[in-house]
Amino acid sequence: MANEAHKGWDGKSRGGHTGYLIFVRVIRLLGIRGAYTLLAFVALYFIPFAPRATRAIWNYHRRRRGLSRMAAMVALYRHYYCFGQTLIDKIALRGGLANRYHFCFGEAFESFLALLEQGHGAVLIGAHVGCWEAGAGFFGQYGRKINIVMYDAEHQRIKELLDKEEMEEHAYSIIPVNEDPIEALLRMKAALDRGELVCFNGDRYLDPNSAEEMELMGGRVKLPKGPFLIASKCRVPVIFYYTMREPKRTYRFHFTIASEGGRAEVPTLMQHYATSLETLMQHYPYQWFNFYPFWNE
Secondary structure (H helix, E strand, O other): OOOOOOOOOOOOOEEEOOHHHHHHHHHHHHHHHHHHHHHHHHHOOOOOOOOHHHHHHHHHHHHOOOHHHHHHHHHHHHHHHHHHHHHHHHHHHHHHHHHHHHHEOOOOHHHHHHHHHHOOOEEEEOOOEEEEEHHHHHHHHHHHOOOOOOOOOOHHHHHHHHHHHHOOOOEEEEEEEEHHHHHHHHHHHHHHHHHOOOEEEEEOOOOHHEEEEEOOOOOOEEEEHHHHHHHHHOOOEEEEEEEEEEOEEEEHHHHEEEOOOOOOHHHHHHHHHHHHHHHHHOOOHEEOOOOOOOOOO
């Protein structure tokens, strides 16, 4: 995905190995509140010392949200702080501290579980928003049937760190797409045939030729067709899934059943996804974690 068409995303996300290591140690020494206190200073540090990410966040609040310069300055700090909170929460949840958090499930959660009970495979599509892994422990028996399709540049290093620190690694499987794309496709198809879940983030792509231009927050973006095409070809249900942070250490689960199976039209699915993502961003503007030039500007 590192190309001019996508303006340089390199397969790595903020909050990698070093960020994990720092906050793992701080949580153990000072607890979750202590980690949040340290974060107040770390968030300030990133504003001048992560210029590419800062520029992307600034443009997001100025151009997409239409904030004034002063309001955008405040939003810039809040954005980094919110991202840091989700990183700390992710580590705390893996460290067995789920009892320190609250979790809210909507009515759509029951419909989602009913789909899974049918025993068919399904495609879950999320985005780089909120904290997807906050909900991993609530999939119960389905946890071992989750296959996450991702660019694997950072995952192995993070896994090694968690193993070293004796922290829990969730039971789901990883299907890397940066090694052998054909093998990855075969693994996805096999998982769906076994009645398992194949999970994508639908807001980043590897090949610009396999992306479709859509409208989002008043601008034009490119979204990958692959997740929607696979669901349509395999005739499996499509669910949009997000886990968003709210005050008082609360995470709210958002499920939208976009298709209950059968041959769904890819453009229709993609438009539905873009609409759901925009609605989410309007409610949680500081939990948009694509720290690079996302819009075609």
